[in-house]
Amino acid sequence: MAMSENLDLVRSIYADWERGDFRSVDWAHPEIVFESTGFDSTRTTGIVEMGQRWREWMSVWEDYRTESEEFRELDGGRVLVLMHHGGRGKASGVGIEGMKTPGANVFDIRDGRVTRVALYWNREDALADLGIGE
Numbered sequence: 283m284a285m286s287e288n289l290d291l292v293r294s295i296y297a298d299w300e301r302g303d304f305r306s307v308d309w310a311h312p313e314i315v316f317e318s319t320g321f322d323s324t325r326t327t328g329i330v331e332m333g334q335r336w337r338e339w340m341s342v343w344e345d346y347r348t349e350s351e352e353f354r355e356l357d358g359g360r361v362l363v364l365m366h367h368g369g370r371g372k373a374s375g376v377g378i379e380g381m382k383t384p385g386a387n388v389f390d391i392r393d394g395r396v397t398r399v400a401l402y403w404n405r406e407d408a409l410a411d412l413g414i415g416e
Contacts, residue, residue: 288391289353292361295389295396296350304336311395320403332399348385356388362412363387364405388412 295309307329316332317325318339326335340346352364367385386408390398402408 287394288359288361288389289355291391291394291396292353292363292389293350296348296353296363296365299348300350302345302347304340307333309396310399311392311397314396315398316401317398318401318403319407322403351384356412359391361389361391362408363389 291309295306298304298306310329310332313328314332315325315327316335318335322339324335326332346367348365348367350363350365354362354364356362364384364386367383383403384405386402386405388398388400388402388408388411389396400408400411402411
């Protein structure tokens with residue numbers, strides 16, 4: 283798969299996510315590894331488990347949103363997304379206002395499917411793991 287196709291795939295995922303639509307998994311490999319670090323560290327394998335984790339995550343938020351800032355192609359079929367995210371906690375009512383929290387996501391892609399997605403609450407953690415700077 284050409285690198286530009288990997289970018290197009292991740293951009294299409296974000297087109298849904300930025301509208302608050304996290305339902306589609308057409309892009310995911312059946313044995314996808316889903317990881318998040320920082321705020322709510324987790325690691326699951328498979329579409330069903332990833333879906334359950336997303337539902338748990340979304341259930342604690344009102345109007346959770348994510349907004350891409352930059353898409354970067356990396357080696358090995360990976361795409362880095364620098365993004366902002368925010369919402370309001372249902373229980374606490376505490377908000378992360380104005381999409382101010384800078385995060386990052388890393389997508390590993392093979393044969394047109396995402397085999398791993400790593401969500402980073404803090405952008406610095408992603409860049410450190412990847413060994414790159416801003």
